[in-house]
């Protein structure tokens with residue numbers, strides 16, 4: 126079988142309405158080697174969950190207290206529970222479906238890494254996903270990945286695409302270099318402000334510092350002001366710079382929160398070209414969460430294709446044949462083999478890039494149609510799925 130490995134993650138799907146209302150969702154994901162038998166691996170994971178103790182529901186399946194032979198007969202509700210409260214409090218708490226679910230909680234006791242300084246939009250996204258979490262700033266995206274891998278933090282929240290600027294390719298590439306799982310996503314309305322030192326007017330600005338994505342999102346006002354754009358690793362860092370350097374003709378594009386944190390004036394609000402300026406962030410974790418059929422899920426895969434007419438069309442057909450909607454398609458050059466010489470003699474002028482295709486589809490891996498779709502993708506003779514995890 127040509128398929129060697131793939132990166133797969135699943136997430137409860139966020140409907141458009143939920144995105145707009147700003148709900149963040151926790152998602153399920155899976156990452157596994159497909160080389161031998163993907164279905165076996167899936168069964169194993171799902172079976173494992175049941176064994177670890179999802180709370181059975183229904184009258185005939187009352188949860189039991191773990192930890193001892195007698196305790197297994199103790200019901201957690203009703204008279205028996207009241208009578209034996211003292212005894213129960215000494216026993217380990219039984220696992221419940223809530224304990225096992227990766228649904229976003231309020232984030233207490235959760236440490237979340239993000240790229241940038243306090244006041245960055247990424248920090249806002251982390252707080253939207255986990256309102257009471259401890260946010261941990263990182264100087265670059267890769268540091269946030271490593272912070273999760275090294276158990277310094279529990280999660281990372283990283284931007285993956287913006288409604289104006291498009292995909293954040295660096296994070297697509299990093300997803301393959303690191304063994305983290307996508308466990309959720311959060312969408313953030315990004316309202317940019319033009320900031321300056323106290324008392325400065327926007328017409329006095331000659332330079333504006335910000336993140337390149339922010340420049341792309343605020344092109345109109347910057348062109349109108351005719352200022353020099355100076356790049357910065359994140360918007361909050363730009364605000365901090367302006368504040369610490371104290372140069373009156375230099376402003377920053379950043380959040381209103383960054384203005385407060387770094388003592389700057391807001392010279393103009395909502396300066397983005399497109400009023401609906403939304404950035405989608407991925408929530409990454411060390412462990413996947415298990416896909417179910419309890420709600421809508423999104424699954425992410427990445428693969429490469431052998432070159433040939435219609436191969437991508439055929440690959441995508443495995444989803445449309447099963448009425449599975451695709452939420453996002455992204456392609457990235459496959460860097461190990463960036464050029465392909467078509468002509469054996471090496472004289473041919475045609476050279477092709479090989480690509481990795483990232484696809485988000487709206488189905489759960491617990492659904493047979495998703496399993497069949499990936500099975501179909503896997504056995505199709507026209508595909509070469511490279512070992513993208515290496």
Ligand SMILES: O=C(O)C(=O)C[C@]1(C(=O)O)C=C[C@@H](O)C=C1
Nearest residue numbers: 245246247284336338359360404
């Ligand atoms: O610079 C920040 O504040 C960030 O959080 C980064 C970032 C990005 O990389 O897209 C996030 C949201 C906005 O789209 C602009 C910048």
